């Protein structure tokens with residue numbers, strides 16, 4: 306690939322520029338027209354100045370008097386030229402700015418949209434910091450050369466114009482131009498080739514620095530409680546130091562090449578004066594022509610740098626573009642189907658796993674992926690509640706992800722109402738099933754926005770109904786601004802249990818026909834958890850198993866009754882389920898009612914008893930941070 310090596314960085318860079326021009330052809334045309342106008346006016350100004358010197362100044366020195374008419378004409382011409390130059394600069398600057406920022410905005414949108422399309426597996430492989438830097442500094446880098454590009458294109462036209470006018474003036478002076486201009490171009494090319502690996506390295510380090518910073522801020526709690534501030538700072542400082550060195554290397558190269566690029570046109574002017582003096586003596590040219598050409602070389606020095614700016618930014622642009630393209634070209638998004646599943650009256654849906662096998666993609670492609678789930682088959686009948694029980698790492702969250710199609714199985718099928726979830730449209734899937742994830746995510750927004758997510762048909766009444774079902778209406782009503790209360794980034798102003806209940810209410814507000822609860826009420830106290838679950842159960846499936854439940858009734862208005870797949874730990878919760886599926890090492894070991902499993906499956910009894918003990922210990926100690934080893938050799942985190 307072109308990114309690292311300097312060999313074909315120019316080729317790749319020109320392809321990136323070509324893409325930019327194809328995307329914004331009209332704005333580019335405006336900017337280049339402005340730039341060409343500017344260039345032609347620069348040449349014209351050189352000839353007018355030459356004319357003034359040859360026709361006004363020199364005769365004036367000889368005669369002792371100024372030709373007023375000619376001088377006025379020259380002044381008017383210069384004024385006109387300056388005006389056109391201003392127009393040219395305006396068009397060029399405006400066009401270049403528009404083009405650069407429009408491309409940046411368009412690609413930021415494309416990159417972020419792509420992030421949301423790509424599957425979870427892709428996100429697991431890519432650090433958040435890198436994604437931030439792809440959408441920010443990489444997009445910026447990719448379109449950086451767009452700013453000087455119209456100037457450079459105009460300058461190329463100007464150089465051709467200059468060489469032509471040199472030939473029209475005198476072949477010897479033209480030869481000087483032919484020596485200097487290509488030399489300038491060659492020097493720029495060498496510069497850009499040398500720059501390529503340095504810029505690529507700097508761009509990669511920018512991403513790494515932002516990645517480390519993001520991770521340590523994100524993990525501020527761990528960093529602080531574990532006393533890792535110094536180590537984290539060191540880790541960051543080391544990478545920031547590398548970035549500094551990389552940028553200094555870029556600066557050093559600039560320091561070497563910039564003066565050379567600056568000096569070359571001055572040497573050209575010197576050569577013109579020497580050669581021109583000889584040609585003047587030979588009578589081949591007159592003073593007007595000599596001054597015009599010498600002045601031309603002087604005024605060309607600056608615009609020619611624009612070509613250097615583009616070439617010098619190309620390596621960085623290619624590096625940024627490669628990183629952006631890696632996101633845009635990433636494959637593995639899960640295409641949605643075309644079938645819909647929206648019955649006239651919302652009734653609970655049936656979920657079924659048929660001989661499902663699944664494994665996460667290995668972190669590196671060459672490593673073998675291990676199977677996380679094998680031969681998993683079960684059904685959640687319409688309106689029923691099925692509990693998923695198993696030791697940590699057994700694959701419960703993985704099953705939850707498969708049920709809502711965050712991931713697709715390697716083999717086997719997951720169906721909702723008999724339809725493979727892969728055949729469903731995104732909208733139908735989203736309106737049918739809802740997952741409340743193990744780790745609740747809350748947006749930095751109001752309570753209302755967090756629950757409705759701007760979905761149609763979810764007004765305040767629906768929000769309150771959902772909050773009631775999630776047993777969250779009480780605490781929300783007590784918040785200072787009620788539904789309008791801002792919850793802070795990731796819901797920092799809420800307790801863990803409050804956050805969980807908000808995410809539960811969010812799922813319920815969409816009136817899903819199948820609810821997947823992945824340990825979604827672990828931070829809620831057991832009484833409330835049982836009440837929530839009992840309230841969610843469809844009337845048909847409701848038993849009077851929960852004496853404590855605070856009489857939520859269907860006319861809560863919250864949602865249609867749903868089928869429920871619930872990852873559960875507490876005995877009281879598990880007991881509410883119509884069926885329990887016991888999972889170990891990604892396999893279904895047993896299924897039946899809670900009582901049946903307790904009686905027949907030793908591992909299950911051990912696990913449930915251990916959970917219960919842990920829960921009791923937790924209540925006794927009011928401690929949320931210990932890990933209890935179990936007799937069965939399993940480990941359970943008590944801080945659920």
Ligand SMILES: Nc1ncnc2c1ncn2[C@@H]1O[C@H](COP(=O)(O)OP(=O)(O)OP(=O)(O)O)[C@@H](O)[C@H]1O
Nearest residue numbers: 429665677695696697698699700701702703704743
């Ligand atoms: N993104 C991932 N990439 C690779 N392996 C993963 C990933 N997520 C989970 N695993 C592995 O898959 C297995 C099942 O994980 P899963 O999260 O489904 O367990 P779980 O039953 O939900 O556990 P817990 O009770 O701790 O939530 C584990 O061995 C885990 O290490």
Ligand SMILES: [Mg+2]
Nearest residue numbers: 701702703743
């Ligand atoms: Mg889990």
